[in-house]
Structure formats: structure tokens, C-alpha cells
Amino acid sequence: MKTTTIIYRSPKEIDSLIHAFQEGNLSRSQWTHEAHLTVALWYLCYDSEQEAINAIRNGIKRYNSAQGIETTKNSGYHETLTLFWVRTIRRYLADKSQNQSIVHLANGLIAKYADRTLPFRYYTRDRLMSWEARINWVEADLRAIDLEQVSQK
Numbered sequence: 001m002k003t004t005t006i007i008y009r010s011p012k013e014i015d016s017l018i019h020a021f022q023e024g025n026l027s028r029s030q031w032t033h034e035a036h037l038t039v040a041l042w043y044l045c046y047d048s049e050q051e052a053i054n055a056i057r058n059g060i061k062r063y064n065s066a067q068g069i070e071t072t073k074n075s076g077y078h079e080t081l082t083l084f085w086v087r088t089i090r091r092y093l094a095d096k097s098q099n100q101s102i103v104h105l106a107n108g109l110i111a112k113y114a115d116r117t118l119p120f121r122y123y124t125r126d127r128l129m130s131w132e133a134r135i136n137w138v139e140a141d142l143r144a145i146d147l148e149q150v151s152q153k
Contacts, residue, residue, distance in 0.1 A: 008103045024066025033116040080133040
């Protein structure tokens with residue numbers, strides 16, 4: 001039997017994360033893979049897909065700027081990774097009941113996609129870590145991204 005990871009216990013905890021992210025005062029130690037997933041989930045739940053993508057993209061760039069993180073060849077904002085996870089989360093949401101709480105959705109998402117190396121099942125390291133992938137969407141080079149099969153299994 002699969003157990004669910006409990007990261008959040010209330011919507012207020014998620015709202016606090018979103019507020020700190022939007023204000024740029026979330027500590028770098030709190031800006032984890034799980035926080036990235038939760039922020040993207042939140043926007044995808046409450047905005048249209050394109051509005052969510054823009055809010056996530058611009059929010060990460062704004063957060064990075066507030067934290068003094070520059071986009072370079074080796075760090076900072078990464079367009080392909082951002083869109084990979086947005087598409088993965090969108091597919092996750094399509095499979096879920098519309099009546100599930102944001103807390104349940106976030107904890108389930110984190111439990112399912114805790115492995116931050118998942119994109120490397122689709123991309124070689126050289127392609128995914130390239131400057132081109134950092135600044136633009138690039139297609140996977142190992143295998144096509146079939147979002148119905150993207151999972152931690």
C-alpha cells in the first residue's frame with residue numbers, strides 16, 4: 001500500500017508559501033523541489049494554463065532576482081525544466097477529482113513526483129543542461145514525453 005507524504009496540513013501553509021514566493025522573501029533553503037511543485041500546482045489550479053505558465057515563469061525569475069540568483073549557463077531559471085514540470089503537473093491534475101483540496105493535491109503530487117531527476121528519463125544530461133534548454137523549450141532526446149506515462153513507477 002502506498003503512503004502519502006504529508007508536507008502540508010492546511011491550505012494556510014500553502015498560502016504562506018505562495019505569498020513568500022510572490023514577495024521574493026522565501027528563504028533559499030525553503031525553495032525546494034517540493035516548493036517548486038507546490039507553486040506550479042497552485043497556479044495551475046487557480047489560473048488558466050497560459051496565465052499559470054506566465055505566472056510561474058515570471059515568478060521564478062522575480063524570486064531569483066530578489067535572491068540575487070543570476071541566470072547563467074549553470075544556474076538560475078531553466079525554461080525546459082519549468083515547462084516539463086508544468087506539463088507533468090497538468091497531467092497529474094487531469095487525473096484527479098475536481099473536488100480534492102489543494103492540500104490533498106499538493107501532498108499527492110509531492111509523493112508521486114519526489115524524484116527531481118525524472119526529466120533525465122527523457123533528456124540526456126548534455127541536452128537538458130544546455131544553454132538552449134535553459135532559455136528555451138527543447139524537445140526530449142532520449143524518448144518522447146508521453147505525459148500519460150510520466151510517473152515514478
